[in-house]
Amino acid sequence: MDDYVIDFDSLNYLRPETLAIMKLLVKKYNESKDDDVLQDGVVVSFDELAKAAKIPVDKLPDEVFKDLDAERNQFDEEKRGYEPLVASCLADEEDREFIIIINHRLFEF
Numbered sequence: 536m537d538d539y540v541i542d543f544d545s546l547n548y549l550r551p552e553t554l555a556i557m558k559l560l561v562k563k564y565n566e567s568k569d570d571d572v573l574q575d576g577v578v579v580s581f582d583e584l585a586k587a588a589k590i591p592v593d594k595l596p597d598e599v600f601k602d603l604d605a606e607r608n609q610f611d612e613e614k615r616g617y618e619p620l621v622a623s624c625l626a627d628e629e630d631r632e633f634i635i636i637i638n639h640r641l642f643e644f
Contacts, residue, residue, distance in 0.1 A: 538564075538565060539561055539564040539565050539572075539642050540561070540642065540643045541557065541561055541637075541641050541642060541643065542643060543557070543558065550602065551589075552588040552589065552590055552598070552602055553588075553602040553603065553620075555587045555588045555589070556584065556587065556588050556599065556602060556603065557620065557637075558587070559579065559583070559584065559587040559588075560577060560579070560635055560637055561637070563577035563578075563579060564577055564637065573636075573639050573642075574636070575636070576622075576623060576634050576635050576636030576637070577634070577635060577636075578632050578633070578634055579632060579633050579635060580631060580632045580633075581595045581596070581631040581632060581633070582631070584599060584633060588602075595626075596626035596628070596633065599624065599626070599633065600624060600626070603620050603621045603624050603635075604619070604620075604621075604624070618638065618640060618641075619638050620637070620638060620641065621635055621636060621637055621638055622636040622637065622638050622639070623635065623636040624636075
């Protein structure tokens with residue numbers, strides 16, 4: 536059952552790599568067994584993220600931060616302000632994984 540849904544049509548202005556990252560994250564949210572996934576986020580390996588976004592692993596984490604944090608990805612015409620795609624994006628380079636929390640306002644409940 537998909538409890539977490541984002542209207543990806545409304546995000547059609549995103550770069551294909553960024554859209555692929557967001558789709559992977561939503562999939563991870565729906566697969567999570569964590570009842571507090573909205574607050575805790577999901578863990579995604581560098582390799583898995585690179586494969587989904589078709590970004591070379593050696594360009595991570597810089598490309599992921601740039602894609603998820605870019606202001607051009609966040610402009611909300613109605614609010615005339617910025618709404619971030621993610622609430623938090625932490626890279627653990629030693630374990631080669633990200634811990635990412637999607638901005639809960641993007642989900643359709």
